[in-house]
Amino acid sequence: MRKNECIAMLLAGGEGRRLGVLTKDLAKPAVPFGGKYRIIDFTLSNCAHSGIETVGVLTQYQPLVLTQHLGIGSPWGLDRREGGMHVLPPYVRQKGGTWYKGTANAIYQNLGFIERYDPEYVLIISGDHIYKMNYDLLLESHKKTGADATIAVISVPWADAGRFGILSVDEEGRVSEFAEKPKKPNSNLASMGVYMFTWSVLRDALVRDEANRQSSNDFGKDVIPTLLAEGARLFSYRFDGYWKDVGTIDSLWEANMDLLEEKPSLRLNDRSWRIFSANPNQPAQYVAPTASVQGSLINEGCVVEGVVNRSVLFNGARVGEGSLVEDSILMPGAVVGKNARIVRAIVGEGAVVEDGCQVGAADEEEIAVVGSGETIRPKAELKEAEPV
């Protein structure tokens, strides 16, 4: 990819309401994932490996943890003299300013940023999804078909198709129909929320979308359907790797558990496509003589003195002697005291589960959640996850 031929706009302002207490103080893209990362690391690392050297990250909801994590983009090699990573929060103009009203409006408000680089193509991605994808191949396909916009799609089980934006495509991959969360889907190709636009088409579409008072200024709901209705050349790009929206407690837990399989479909230990992240710089993990660890992912700085089965431990998590952690996630710095039981649970950043306490149970349907910084004391009732 030549310099500035293509720049990326990364939507990272989402609240992730369905993640409940886990997104109380941080945006969804900053939610910890996979023992070491935050969700946004996947899309930023994809950019880094795909040769995209200019990335605008649009932030809005609870940006403090996120912007601290992003810094100047150095973990992803995006601290560049030219281009690089830019954090783009909403801002005030002479005639006032507004929050980002929708995904399309967020890009619209930053047309000036894109104009400064004047690329040929603009990649629109979001920091909400876990996947490894080479955007360069998407661009190649986009150029080959001469499309106005190319939408990355993935086959989903027919039963789930009603939860996604579903595309019907012809033999060449050209999009003939787009339905947002259809009750009776005609296809099982779901939009991944990854769009490659020809810049001139995008600019024109966004300006017109903004002028339309009826529009909710959203790519999936407004911009794509309008372009399709106008007969624009919209093409699909098939992706068949691992892709997951971790928008709920259940899907976040599941996606973490997916990593524990004998041959996980999302390989983190892939030297050609490393997922980069801000480094916490902690010493090697210590597994004590009293410990047992099986079927788990453990990160640096952890101290394990108890039993850990089928769990994911982030940096600096601690499990005391006599405790059991099973089918659970301990986020950065979470501390489990002695003789405690953590089963089917997510323990948030810096949360403390004191000696002898129990969180979650094997026969509970819902995943138990302890919010960031909370302390579970003996006999105290666990604060339940907010309703999904």
Place this chain on the structure above:
Amino acid sequence: MKLPLTGVINLIHEADEMETLTANRCLATVPFGGRYRLIDFVLSSMVNSGIPRVAVFAHRKFRSLMDHLGSGANWDLHRKQSGLFVLPPSMEDQTDFGKGDLYHFYRHRDYFARSARDYVVITRSHMVCNVDFARVLEQHRDTGADITAVCKKTDGGVPGLARKAKLDEAGRIVEMQDHFGRLDSDVVSMEMYVLSKELLLDLVETSLAQGRDHFVRHSILSRLNRLNVRAYMYEGVLGVVNNVAAYYRHSLELLRPEVWKELFFKPGAIYTKVKDEPPTHYRSGAKVSNSLIANGCDIEGTVTGSILFRGVKVAKGAVIRNSIVMQNGIVGENGVLDNCILDKEVEIRPSQQLRGSEDSPFIALKRKVI
């Protein structure tokens, strides 16, 4: 909180009896503690103490050193002003290589002259420790010493090669001898010397003019009666790591929580080059206990009393006991290691059994396939 102190990490003629561990690297970059290199400890100590300007006087086999240090960003030393300087030996002709450190200090005297700071701390790279140089400087100024040497009182000496020092009651060093000397003292020198820039430049020029070119031997040891050289007693964890026995012993000492808790965190954190390895995967059937495990490992076998560096694979049925396996090592199915040190990228084929002893661990050279 910047200190008026310039740092020097002196790699010139460092005592090195590390056998094949330094076959392709300098002592400074010998891997240690699961993810560090020896130089990380003194370099991080300097940074944590508030020293903004550090020079590393490189000497031999410094490719791994350049690779490891890079721009200094991992230690926050990629600065607009000051920061990290790697100074390779200045070679006018072939014979310069054998000359002592004073000669190289002299050739690079601009580094000192350009420093706005009044004091210099000169250290080696092989002291595994966590020192607050601000306190050393404070004592140096309070006592009015010419030179302050960081020392440690030991329990009957150390396994590594360290100079011994004898102090008088006031804490002045009255005698110091190389490691093989007969001086009867439990105090070892950590080879860290704080002195004023002015005195350093004087010692460099005077000693060289007298035809002598070793900083400690010629500028300090021979002047103990004329200079006020005082000891600063360091209380923390220390490993003098310049021979295999010391390497092995101090590595395995890290398995004691009271040792790693102090060494890695107090008074400051130890930094190293970031590798972006994923978390370590413990598979079902893995049996790990009493071990330090770095990121990126994939463990299916048994590991006890050992240290695994980043990216080590332990296959099913493999057993690793009291051993150190460096980066990207592979131990095949049913392989057995007892008291071994495997250098980087060593592969142990299935069912191979390797045994060293506690006194003499088996060492495998980098990239060896056994």
